[in-house]
Amino acid sequence: MNEDTRLKVKAAVKELGYQRNEVARSLKVRSTRSIGILAPEFTNFFFMEVVEAIGRVLAENGYSMIVASSSGSVEQEKLNLRSLIERNVDGLVVMPSGLEGGHFKNKALKNTPIVVLDRKVEGIETDTVISDNRYGIKEILKGLAAEGHRRIGFIGGDLTFFTAKERYLGFIEGMKELGLEIDESCIFTEGLMLQSDGYEQLKKAFALEDPPNAYVIANDSLHIGCTTYALQNIPIDVRSNLVFATFDYLSYGPLLRYAHYAAAQRMEEIGIETAQILLKRLGGDMSDFPQVVMLRPEIKVLDFNGGKPFAHHL
Amino acid sequence: MNEDTRLKVKAAVKELGYQRNEVARSLKVRSTRSIGILAPEFTNFFFMEVVEAIGRVLAENGYSMIVASSSGSVEQEKLNLRSLIERNVDGLVVMPSGLEGGHFKNKALKNTPIVVLDRKVEGIETDTVISDNRYGIKEILKGLAAEGHRRIGFIGGDLTFFTAKERYLGFIEGMKELGLEIDESCIFTEGLMLQSDGYEQLKKAFALEDPPNAYVIANDSLHIGCTTYALQNIPIDVRSNLVFATFDYLSYGPLLRYAHYAAAQRMEEIGIETAQILLKRLGGDMSDFPQVVMLRPEIKVLDFNGGKPFAHHL
DNA sequence: ATGAAAGCGCTAACAC
């Protein structure tokens, strides 16, 4: 193009303050350069951290995010999905509210890449990015064992949830591999892994005649609940013998005084990986579909709480 | 319309799986039913909680949210803003990255309602929803005073930030109103109010020859940092005399052992209020523009940590 | 009550 004309146009753009109408463009080229993000709720550190990373990578590539929270309801998730389809999102990142994902088989989604985050979902084949839950649990369990604990409790959640089940299975497998005896009375797998569930479960544990000192805790919210219960209800001479190994390690980790070992999910990497798979699919590259990326959490020894280095990665 | 035809159409919709193309509709009616959300970062509990509430109210009214994180950079905020304008968002919620908001005077935003959250911004007249920072600080300060503390430290942040400044001023005013002497050496207002700043500031305080026991802490991240420092570096007999009064009270609040009083921001209400003002403006109602809503935080007495009921709301 | 047609702002294809 003529350099002269080029400059004239540029000047006019500035002069008139022209801004492209992306809506019209989208209609024409059948691409909105927007990605729908479907989450059960926003108020979740894991999710925020992952979305921040996804957003950064997407923004670098010219995509925006349309986010929708389902408040944990599959019904709302379906409504949100519909709305995102109507908005012609080019791709979808889903942290599913339920176990079943039949509604993602919508014809309108035929050419829309979907990446599922954090959990696996049944009835649908998609790219998936998750943490290696079993690995993480097994490793931190080794830490407890290395300290000499043999009777170890487990504080988890309802086994119908993907992460709850995986972490539970990691615990069971890990105990077996270590040759430790599993005491069913010290295993708690009820509830939604919320803070209040952690509180109640440690309470139940301490209602036993001989509660164990060592616990594997399946997530961060449970951990806060357990620590809260301990601080408020267990005498100091007893609670100071508590030893926890937990999933997740977040900004307020240093406050969780009984945690010796943590399997910290690599949230930023999960986000980056998710965005990259999505971009690859958007670019038409369907290699390795459906791709399941499982990222190992980082094993942390919390020495300031009394954790001791141990041989992990055997 | 003919009932018969109506049913036929409905059947056809179901049969063919028709879904409206919102992009085409938007182009025609010049409204995208989408709201842009501009934030400095997502990894912030206050913000997420507020966005969750905003999203709920907006979804009930048929709006979606397009979110963009600016990573604290005003430059990125400008880019994000441009992208949102190009996408023809019907309205904007902004938690500004900087103090100055000249870029929101864009001609393309002439008819786009904007609500500013959490901070005030210069160079622009908009509806604004914030917490009553001074009120909150003054009230929790009363709690410390009621316990008999007279020499009280302040842990805050760089006064060029709106909330940092307001909370600092609340502290100064509050001390004066209570007739307490302000010891400049115990006032820390450097940094961005991050966790690491809290850690460093309490360290500095304890490098004084006679550090105070009581502190007002300007936000949650600082609070975690302070508590971490105390737990890791101050001998137990000394730290057990610490008394904190802080802004914010979040899920992990129970772990913050030295907090006796907290001014908990009403995040859900802030979100609801924000969304409602936006919807009002979108409906063409410009009454009270520019509206500044200031919500009082809830004053909490953390009795399980040793907080004692006191006369607030004098 | 139904059908036909214009046009939102853009891009892509084509002719000049």
Added chain:
DNA sequence: GTGTTAGCGCTTTCAT
């Protein structure tokens, strides 16, 4: 290298 035009899928208006 530049100018013209069709048409994306919808809503709205006007004619039947």
